Amino acid sequence: MKNLKFAAAFLTVAALLTCGGETATELEATLPGPTPERVILTWNGPPTSTQAVTWRTRIPVKGARAEITEARSAPFLGDEAREVSATTQVIELATSEWNDDLEFSSVSYHSVSFTELEPATLYAYRVGSDEAWSEWHHFETASDTPEPFSFLYFGDAQNGVLSHWSRVLRTAYRTAPTAAFAIHAGDLVDRAHQDLEWSHWHRAGGWLNATLPSVPVTGNHEYRAYDRERTGDPVLALQWRPQFALPEVADLPESLAETVYTLDYQGARLFVLNSNRSQELQVRWLDRALEEANRDNVTWKILTLHHPVYSNTEDRDNPGLRSVLLPILQRHGVDLVLQGHDHTYSRGHVPVYMQPTDSGPSGTASEDDPKSVSTVFVVSVSGAKQYEIAADRWDRYGEDVALDRMAENTQFFQVVHVEPDRIGYRAYTATGSLYDGFELMKGEGGEHVMVDLPVVQEAERSHANTPPYSSGHWRD
Ligand SMILES: [Fe+2]
Incomplete structure (x- = not known):
């Protein structure tokens, strides 16, 4: 099954690449698989003690989770990391006409909320599963004092x-x-x-x-x-x-x-x-x-x-x-x-x-x-x-x-x-x-x-004094 999916993905990539440079840029960095993509930090709790992260995989994975540890310069971050299980939901993309051209119909979104973090502390984390992990990323919690x-x-x-x-x-x-x-x-x-x-x-x-x-x-x-x-x-x-x-x-x-x-x-x-x-x-x-x-x-x-x-x-x-x-x-x-x-x-x-x-x-x-x-x-x-x-x-x-x-x-x-x-x-x-x-x-x-700011000297920018504008040139 996996091989079939890989073959389909490969053909898709090949087809897109042969359609010209425009569509080649539309590919994500990875083929459909267990590799985490679209990893993104947001907050759903206080930035002094929490941090949320979501990511997605294009195939379902077992045991989606994150690992987190206080960041340090020595490389073996996993040794002291704690695991936090992810909440996963499968989203059907192809049910909307907007996504008729997609080569995959559903994706798995995974979410972890890190809690009980120390303020003003640099953390290292990664997300994934036994099949594939992201790289280690850093984030820093907010201070609990009004630092600039x-x-x-x-x-x-x-x-x-x-x-x-x-x-x-x-x-x-x-x-x-x-x-x-x-x-x-x-x-x-x-x-x-x-x-x-x-x-x-x-x-x-x-x-x-x-x-x-x-x-x-x-x-x-x-x-x-x-x-x-x-x-x-x-x-x-x-x-x-x-x-x-x-x-x-x-x-x-x-x-x-x-x-x-x-x-x-x-x-x-x-x-x-x-x-x-x-x-x-x-x-x-x-x-x-x-x-x-x-x-x-x-x-x-x-x-x-x-x-x-x-x-x-x-x-x-x-x-x-x-x-x-x-x-x-x-x-x-x-x-x-x-x-x-x-x-x-x-x-x-x-x-x-x-x-x-x-x-x-x-x-x-x-x-x-x-x-x-x-x-x-x-x-x-x-x-x-x-x-x-x-x-x-x-x-x-x-x-x-x-x-x-x-x-x-x-x-x-x-x-x-x-x-x-x-x-x-x-x-x-x-x-x-x-x-x-x-x-x-x-x-x-x-x-x-x-x-x-007194240093701002540039004349007011307008359509009259900047290059001509055409609304079509920015189409991806
Ligand atoms: Fe807008």
Whole structure:
């Protein structure tokens, strides 16, 4: 049976290779077999003491498990490692029209949650079974004190994920190699359920995903009708929950499980929303969660969601979302909002002296003190698809909000450095060149002062002053 499978796989590989270079790049690194692939770290518990890892095999394996030990420089890591059995689920991929071209119909997803880890400790782990193991990977648990740390933030990858997004992720890693985690702010792929696109996303990350934990956010493209006629309601990508082990919040419905959650990391609390559905219900939850964060004296409250509170583009505004969300953000003092969806770049803020009311901020922006802020909003894009900014879009939001920096036709990544009394934000282009940045300092009363980076000199990037854009060139 195994030989037959191998033969079929070999023929498939041969067929794909002879179809030209385009399809050859669509192959994963391994043939269908027991070898772990798509190994990826996420959290479903506190980063100080837990770490989750998932992977998959293209054939069922017996005794799927992980081994973990404190990392050390001597090589025989297995001698002192402890074993943790995996939870396995078989996912049928070929039941969706999206995957009709796959040469395999089902895959086994395996998941392990490491618990009772020591804070601020480097661990080594590997995943697999008696048939095949991954290499040993490292991860480091969070400190239980508010030590400074950095994280990465990516807007939509979505298009040209392997061909054009991989360079952004890899440049981000070279720019911030000690980043604690990476936020992917929705639209990780273009077509939910389509396994080929997920294979591109995982291949772009490669071994990095096994050592740098991911914090994934659902975008609208993670939802698609699943039935063959595509007439049903959009449902979450069938790969999402098997491949990402994420928190399940007890007082939220099952339909939001592993898409809405919080995460504490060294003095910052991250709030992840699913802006695709049940917005009012989530806002009520967020209200309570932010209240709790303030009771816990959390220093920094950072929100990430896919749809922008302030859109950059024409006909893509989200006034309903803004009307329910903004008053909550203002009332509880959310510091930073990281978003995607618009395939453009913008950074703006709501001035601090606008007293929040139930209907949102009120007051008038002042030219005298433009960098006193309450909440900073960022929209970014990391993938190849690029939209046009509506030039006066932010002006039409009125004087309750101010735009600080924008860009078109540019792939970005962001490095956010968090310290107890300041956040240092940097937006880099795909080539690693610094395009935007600010320092956000928090006073004792909770008020912010935002200082733009003086080193940012580059002219605003737009479709008018960058190479011509064609939406077809990034097709994988
Ligand atoms: Fe998108």
